[in-house]
Amino acid sequence: MEEITVRHQDQDTFAILIRDHLLWVDQPHAGGDAGPTPLELLTASLAACAAHFARRHLKEHGIPDAGLEVGGRFTLATADAQRVAAIVLDVRPQWALSPTQREELHEALENCPVLTSLRASPRISATITCPDGKPRSAAVA
Incomplete structure (x- = not known):
């Protein structure tokens, strides 16, 4: 996988470069x-992944996928406002589903790699590469 680069722009605004895509992130x-x-x-990434797997499941089972939406909301931990305590997704197909179809759709969402990655608590590390070109590693989490 190619590197994703985040480059400072101004104040708390950063440009995110992913392949040939440009996204902006900041703190309002x-x-x-x-x-x-x-x-x-983070929440959008999870919701987008869930939407992809939901759409694929609907299509594979002959259920219309047009207009599918996935909403996402997150809440911060009350003791530590720097950490997400919960993310809630709301999968909204545009067609009525039977209870069995709903359960099968819910099971399909479990295959979302963003979800499985978050649940597995991936090991995260950082390397600080200074202008002298000498990398210095540090464990982040």
């Missing part, structure tokens, strides 16, 4: 609102 409390916050992107 800093006076700008050029894009979502990093936690909104």
